[in-house]
Amino acid sequence: xxxxxxxxxxxxxxxxxxxxxxxxxxxxxxxxxxxxxxxxxxxxxxxxxxxxxxxxxxxxxxxxxxxxxxxxxxxxxxxxxxxxxxxxxxxxxxxxxxxxxxxxxxxxxxxxxxxxxxxxxxxxxxxxxxxxxxxxxxxxxxxxxxxxxxxxxxxxxxxxxxxxxxxxxxxxxxxxxxxxxxxxxxxxxxxxxxxxxxxxxxxxxxxxxxxxxxxxxxxxxxxxxxxxxxxxxxxxxxxxxxxxxxxxxxxxxxxxxxxxxxxxxxxxxxxxxxxxxxxxxxxxxxxxxxxxxxxxxxxxxxxxxxxxxxxxxxxxxxxxxxxxxxxxxxxxxxxxxxxxxxxxxxxxxxxxxxxxxxxxxxxxxxxxxxxxxxxxxxxxxxxxxxxxxxxxxxxxxxxxxxxxxxxxxxxxxxxxxxxxxxxxxxxxxxxxxxxxxxxxxxxxxx
Amino acid sequence: xxxxxxxxxxxxxxxxxxxxxxxxxxxxxxxxxxxxxxxxxxxxxxxxxxxxxxxxxxxxxxxxxxxxxxxxxxxxxxxxxxxxxxxxxxxxxxxxxxxxxxxxxxxxxxxxxxxxxxxxxxxxxxxxxxxxxxxxxxxxxxxxxxxxxxxxxxxxxxxxxxxxxxxxxxxxxxxxxxxx
Numbered sequence: 001x002x003x004x005x006x007x008x009x010x011x012x013x014x015x016x017x018x019x020x021x022x023x024x025x026x027x028x029x030x031x032x033x034x035x036x037x038x039x040x041x042x043x044x045x046x047x048x049x050x051x052x053x054x055x056x057x058x059x060x061x062x063x064x065x066x067x068x069x070x071x072x073x074x075x076x077x078x079x080x081x082x083x084x085x086x087x088x089x090x091x092x093x094x095x096x097x098x099x100x101x102x103x104x105x106x107x108x109x110x111x112x113x114x115x116x117x118x119x120x121x122x123x124x125x126x127x128x129x130x131x132x133x134x135x136x137x138x139x140x141x142x143x144x145x146x147x148x149x150x151x152x153x154x155x156x157x158x159x160x161x162x163x164x165x166x167x168x169x170x171x172x173x174x175x176x177x178x179x180x181x182x183x184x185x186x187x188x189x190x191x192x193x194x195x196x197x198x199x200x201x202x203x204x205x206x207x208x209x210x211x212x213x214x215x216x217x218x219x220x221x222x223x224x225x226x227x228x229x230x231x232x233x234x235x236x237x238x239x240x241x242x243x244x245x246x247x248x249x250x251x252x253x254x255x256x257x258x259x260x261x262x263x264x265x266x267x268x269x270x271x272x273x274x275x276x277x278x279x280x281x282x283x284x285x286x287x288x289x290x291x292x293x294x295x296x297x298x299x300x301x302x303x304x305x306x307x308x309x310x311x312x313x314x315x316x317x318x319x320x321x322x323x324x325x326x327x328x329x330x331x332x333x334x335x336x337x338x339x340x341x342x343x344x345x346x347x348x349x350x351x352x353x354x355x356x357x358x359x360x361x362x363x364x365x366x367x368x369x370x371x372x373x374x375x376x377x378x379x380x381x382x383x384x385x386x387x388x389x390x391x392x393x394x395x396x397x398x399x400x401x402x403x404x405x406x407x408x409x410x411x412x413x414x415x416x417x418x419x420x421x422x423x424x425x426x427x428x429x430x431x432x433x434x435x436x437x438x439x440x441x442x443x444x445x446x
Numbered sequence: 447x448x449x450x451x452x453x454x455x456x457x458x459x460x461x462x463x464x465x466x467x468x469x470x471x472x473x474x475x476x477x478x479x480x481x482x483x484x485x486x487x488x489x490x491x492x493x494x495x496x497x498x499x500x501x502x503x504x505x506x507x508x509x510x511x512x513x514x515x516x517x518x519x520x521x522x523x524x525x526x527x528x529x530x531x532x533x534x535x536x537x538x539x540x541x542x543x544x545x546x547x548x549x550x551x552x553x554x555x556x557x558x559x560x561x562x563x564x565x566x567x568x569x570x571x572x573x574x575x576x577x578x579x580x581x582x583x584x585x586x587x588x589x590x591x592x593x594x595x596x597x598x599x600x601x602x603x604x605x606x607x608x609x610x611x612x613x614x615x616x617x618x619x620x621x622x623x624x625x626x
Contacts, residue, residue, distance in 0.1 A: 075475075087542045087581040118475075125484070125526045126582050128595045132626040161473040166484045166524035169580065183480035183516075185523040201478060242586060244544040250586030288543055288581075329585065331544050345543050349580050355523075 002256040003230060005218040005238050006211070010098045016133065018140040021101040027146055029109045029220035034154040037220075042113035046216060048224030050236035055081055055172070055209030056287060056327040057402075058311050061216075067196040068114055069204040077205040078116040079181065080107060080213055082123040083165055083172040086287035087349060088329025091240035092210035094252040096123070096130050100137035104160065106213035108146060109220050111158050114206055118159050122177050125166040134162045169353035173401045174207040176355065187357050188401035211240050231257035235310035239328055241270075246334035248272035261285070261307045261314075262299040265332060278334035282417075285314050286326020288346045289406035291413030292339070293323050319413065338436045339421050343414040344372035350407035361404040364395040368411055375422060378429030385422045389415055452530055454499025459509065463489050466625055467509050479510045483520055486510060487527060488623040496536060497528035525579065533568040533575035535613045535620070538592040541578045544585035549602075553589050554578060556603050560610070573613065595621025 014020040021027075033042050047062030068076060080103065084092040096103055103121070111119045123131055138160055141147045149157045163181050165171050171180045175189035178200050199205020215237060219227045228236045235257040244250045247265070249272035255264065264270045265280065274280055283298045284290060299307055302321035307313050314325045333342065351365040368391050374380045392408035399405070415422060421437040459467060467486045471479035486506050487498060494502040498521050507514040521527045528536070539545075539554045554576070558564055561574050568575040584590040587599035596619070598609065612618050 084583050085581060088544050088585050090583040090585050090587075093583050124583070125488070125524065126579075126592060128488075128623065129621060136626070163473075163481065164485050164488065166488065167526035167579070168524050180484070181481060182478070183483040183510075183512075183520065185519055201475065244585035244588065245547055250588075252586070284543075331547075331585070333547065337547050342543055342547065345541075345546050349542050352580055 002254070002259065003238065004254045005227075005230075006095065006102065006214050006240065007098075007252075007254045010094075015099055016097075016101070016137070018101060018137070018144060021099065022144075025221075026101055027105050029217045030105055030112075030146060031152065033109045033112050033220055034152050034156055039113045039115055042109065042216075042220060045219055045224035046113070049215075049219040049227040050224075050231075050234060051212065051215055051219060051227070052234070052236075052311065053209055054211035054215065054239065054328070056086060056289070058325065061208065061212055064196070064208070065114060065206060067194070068206055069197045070115065071204070075118065075203050076114055076116045077200045077203060078107065078111045078114050078119040078213075079174075079177065079200060079205055079207045080119070080121040080210060081172060081174065081177055081207050082121050082127070082210045083177055084127075084210070084327075085124055085169040085172050085353075086289060086327045086329050087346065088244055088284060088287045088331040089242050089327040090244075091242040091252050091328055093127055093130065094242070095210060095214060095240065096127070097133060100130075100133050101141070102214045102217060103134070103210055104137055104141050104146075106216045107160060108141075108151070108158060110206075110208070110213050110216050111160075112156055113216075116206075117157050118161075120181060120200075121160070121162045122171070122181055123162060123164055124171070125164055128164065131162055131164050138162065168355075169349075170355045170401070170403060173403065176401065177207060178205065185355070187355050188403075190400055232308065232310050233312055235312060235325075239309070239325070241309070241328040241330050243271050243330045243332070245330075245332035246275045246278065246337070247332045248275055255309055257308075257310045259309050260299070261309055264309055264330075265299070271330075271332065274332065274334050276334075278336065280332065281335045281337055282333040282339065284323070284329070284331040284333075284410075286324045287329035288331070288349065289402075289409055290324040290326040291319055291322070291409050292342075292417065294417040297321055297417075319409070320416070323413075335438060336436055338376070339414055339418040340372065340376045340425050340432075340437075343411055344369065344376045346410045347372045347407070350403065354403060354407070358399040358404065360395045360398040361407065364391050364404070365407045367391055368407070372411070375425050376432070378425065378432050380422075380426050380429075382423065382426050384426070385415060385419065388412075452499055454494065454497075454501045457490070457494055457499060457501040457505050459490065459505060460493060463493055463624060464509065467506075471510065480512050480516065483510060483512075483517065484524070485623070487517070487521055491527060492623045496532045496534075497530060531568070534573050535593055535618065536575045536577060538577045538579045538582075540580070540582045540584065540588070540590055540592075542581040544581070545588040545590060548588035550589035553601055553603065553606065557606050560606065574610070593618065593620060595623070 171186040176186040351369040396408040470482035474481040590599040
C-alpha cells in the first residue's frame with residue numbers, strides 16, 4: 001500500500017463534518033502556519049516540497065506563488081480552480097464530496113501564505129450539490145473560528161466564498177475562470193499580464209487547482225522536505241488519478257508518483273486490469289487533451305524502460321512516443337474500441353467548448369470534427385487524414401489559450417499512432433460502419 | 447448553440463429568491479455585484495420552469511443593477527442555461543469519450559426511442575426533455591446523466607425504465623438551487 005496524504009481519511013464515516021475531520025487531525029496546518037510560521041516560511045515549504053500544479057500543466061506551485069505581485073494597498077486573491085471538466089477527470093469532485101474541509105483547510109493556509117484576505121472557490125456548475133457541501137463546510141469553519149476576523153488570535157482575517165459556474169469547459173483555463181468569476185463570458189485573456197500581476201478585478205491573484213491546494217496541508221504539517229521524499233525526480237508527492245474506461249475498478253486513487261503504469265492498470269490495488277479479460281488497445285493517461293498512447297507504449301517507453309506514473313516518465317519520448325500526466329484523468333481503451341470514433345468524440349467536445357475568440361480554434365475545431373465525423377461514418381477520403389494533421393498543426397500554438405493545443409494534440413496523436421486504422425476507415429467504408437478495426441499491429445480484426 | 451430567445455411570461459423572483467440573490471452580491475467587493483450573475487441565473491431558471499426567458503434575464507439584470515445585454519451575453523455562453531422551454535425533468539446525458547466507450551450512446555438512443563423524442567426535444571406531456579451534454583466528471587461511473595441537482599450513474603436500460611416510472615410517480619428529487 002502506498003502512502004496516502006490526501007485521501008488517508010476519505011473512508012472515515014462522517015469525515016465531511018467538522019467534528020470528525022478535526023478529530024482526525026484536521027486544521028493542524030492552519031494552527032501551525034498562523035501560530036508558528038511567517039507567510040514567506042509557508043511559501044518556502046511549498047517550494048521545498050516540489051509540488052507541481054495538479055490541474056494539468058504541472059507548473060511548480062511555489063514558483064507560481066512567488067510571482068504574486070504585492071503592491072501596497074491592493075487586495076490579493078487566492079482562487080481555487082474547481083472547474084474540473086477535462087474528460088476523464090473526476091478527482092477533485094471526489095475530494096470535495098468526501099473531505100470538503102481538506103480543501104478549506106488548504107485554502108486558509110495558502111491564503112495566509114499569499115496574504116489574501118478574500119478567497120474564492122470556483123466550482124463547475126454541474127457539481128451543484130457539491131456547492132452546498134462546500135458552503136456547509138465553510139459555515140462550520142466560520143463557526144469554529146477558522147475563518148473570519150483575527151483567526152486564532154493571529155490578527156489574520158480571511159473570508160471565503162464559493163462561486164458556481166454554469167457549464168463551460170473553457171472556464172477551467174485560469175484567465176477564463178477569472179472572467180467568469182467577474183460575471184462575464186468565459187473568454188480567456190491575453191497574457192501578459194499574468195493573473196499574479198493583474199488577475200481578479202485587476203488585482204494580483206493566484207489560481208490553483210483543488211488538489212494542489214489540498215496538498216499544501218500535508219506539506220505544512222510534515223514539512224516540504226518530507227513531502228519531497230515521496231516520488232521520483234521532479235514528480236514529488238502523491239497524485240490523485242481518476243481512472244475510467246474499460247477497466248475493472250474505475251475510481252479515484254491516490255498514488256505515490258513512483259509506481260509503474262503496468263502496476264496501476266493491472267494490479268488489484270488500482271484499476272484491476274482490463275474489463276472482460278480483453279486486451280489493452282490504448283491509453284490516454286492525463287485527460288482527453290494529452291496524446292493517446294498505443295498499447296505498446298503504455299507500459300514501456302520507446303527505449304523499453306518501464307513507464308512510471310510520473311510527469312517525466314509519461315512524457316518520455318516527447319509527443320513522438322510519449323504523452324503527459326496532465327490532470328490525472330486516466331482513460332483505458334480495450335481492443336474493441338474504435339480510435340477514429342473516440343478521436344471524433346473528443347474533437348466534437350473541443351468544438352463544442354471552444355469559446356470562439358480565436359479563429360484557428362473556433363474554425364479549426366469545428367472543421368476537425370466534421371472531417372472526423374465523415375471518416376468515422378465511411379465517407380472519408382484518404383486526403384482527409386493529412387488534412388486533419390494540417391488543421392491540427394495550424395491550431396496548435398496559434399491561440400490565446402491552451403484549448404487550441406488541447407484540441408489539436410489528441411487528433412495528431414491518434415493519427416501518429418493509429419494511421420492504419422484511419423486508412424482502414426477510408427478503404428472499408430462499409431465495414432467500418434459494422435465493426436471495429438481491432439488492435440493495431442495485430443492482424444486480427446475484431 | 448442557443449440561437450433564439452423568447453420573451454416568456456412576466457417574471458419576478460419570489461421574495462425568498464430575491465433576498466438570496468441580494469445576499470449573493472455581498473460576497474464580492476462593492477460595485478462587483480455582477481459576479482453573482484451565474485448563480486442568480488440558476489435561481490431564476492429554477493423559478494421559471496427550468497428555462498431563461500427574456501423576462502427572467504431582465505429581472506436578473508434589474509436586481510444586479512447591470513444592463514440586460516450583460517445578462518443575455520452571459521446566459522447564451524454557458525450550456526446549463528436553457529433559452530427555450532424544457533420539460534419538468536431534463537435528462538442531461540453525458541456523451542463524451544469515457545461515457546461513450548462505456549455505452550452512453552446506445553443508452554441515449556434507447557431513451558430517445560422510449561420517450562419518442564430526439565435531443566433537445568420535450569415529450570408532448572411536458573414531462574421529459576433530453577439533452578446531450580459534454581463531460582460531467584463522472585467518467586468512472588459511466589454511463590450517467592444529470593437531472594436537476596443530482597447525478598444518476600452506472601446507468602443501464604433497466605435503470606432508465608425505472609427512473610422514468612419514478613418521475614411519473616413523482617418520486618424523483620431534482621434538488622434546488624436555493625439555499626440548502
